Amino acid sequence: DVKVTQSSRYLVKRTGEKVFLECVQDMDHENMFWYRQDPGLGLRLIYFSYDVKMKEKGDIPEGYSVSREKKERFSLILESASTNQTSMYLCASSTPGQGSSPLHFGNGTRLTVT
Amino acid sequence: GNSVTQMEGPVTLSEEAFLTINCTYTATGYPSLFWYVQYPGEGLQLLLKATKADDKGSNKGFEATYRKETTSFHLEKGSVQVSDSAVYFCALRSKSGGYNKLIFGAGTRLAVHP
Numbered sequence: 607d608v609k610v611t612q613s614s615r616y617l618v619k620r621t622g623e624k625v626f627l628e629c630v631q632d633m634d635h636e637n638m639f640w641y642r643q644d645p646g647l648g649l650r651l652i653y654f655s656y657d658v659k660m661k662e663k664g665d666i667p668e669g670y671s672v673s674r675e676k677k678e679r680f681s682l683i684l685e686s687a688s689t690n691q692t693s694m695y696l697c698a699s700s701t702p703g704q705g706s707s708p709l710h711f712g713n714g715t716r717l718t719v720t
Numbered sequence: 721g722n723s724v725t726q727m728e729g730p731v732t733l734s735e736e737a738f739l740t741i742n743c744t745y746t747a748t749g750y751p752s753l754f755w756y757v758q759y760p761g762e763g764l765q766l767l768l769k770a771t772k773a774d775d776k777g778s779n780k781g782f783e784a785t786y787r788k789e790t791t792s793f794h795l796e797k798g799s800v801q802v803s804d805s806a807v808y809f810c811a812l813r814s815k816s817g818g819y820n821k822l823i824f825g826a827g828t829r830l831a832v833h834p
Contacts, residue, residue: 610763639822648724648809648824649764664821696763707813708754709822711763 629697726825743810751814
């Protein structure tokens with residue numbers, strides 16, 4: 607069965623800390639995504655990767671970076687965490703190219719920055 | 721740009737009631753349309769999809785028809801159950817900036833009581 611695993615369900619970090627959110631998929635998917643989910647705003651795309659070492663900015667990349675050294679792993683990095691980055695973060699993966707391919711999501715990481 | 725608008729929630733229904741959650745979209749070209757569901761404490765799961773005009777997606781008693789003339793993709797179910805309580809997201813996927821991008825609505829929370 608398809609599986610996207612996010613390493614932490616809950617994280618609490620202090621302002622200014624460097625934060626790593628990890629995501630692993632076991633479906634050999636080329637595409638991987640990071641979204642953040644906020645009430646009333648739905649899901650907003652932070653970054654996207656369509657291959658190893660390739661990345662594209664999404665709608666809200668400011669304050670974030672990503673790393674994709676291996677096909678199965680896509681990391682989201684908060685260089686210096688701020689309170690406005692308190693949110694639910696969702697990782698997803700999909701096959702490439704076909705517009706009808708669905709995204710497969712992990713269970714999310716709820717990050718609180720104090 | 722591309723966007724998705726959903727009816728605001730929460731939607732509160734009694735068990736066995738009829739459900740409609742409205743979704744309209746703005747997009748260039750011919751996007752694929754999706755409904756995702758998020759149960760408490762979980763990530764998003766694909767509920768159904770439609771890839772061209774007049775297609776009907778269906779799953780678990782839910783259905784939605786891709787209406788290009790009204791740019792809509794309303795979700796319906798004839799008889800809801802308590803276990804359908806969740807947040808429902810309408811989404812579209814189209815080529816934008818050279819890659820396939822999934823754009824979500826804000827989500828509609830459904831609460832079904834016995």
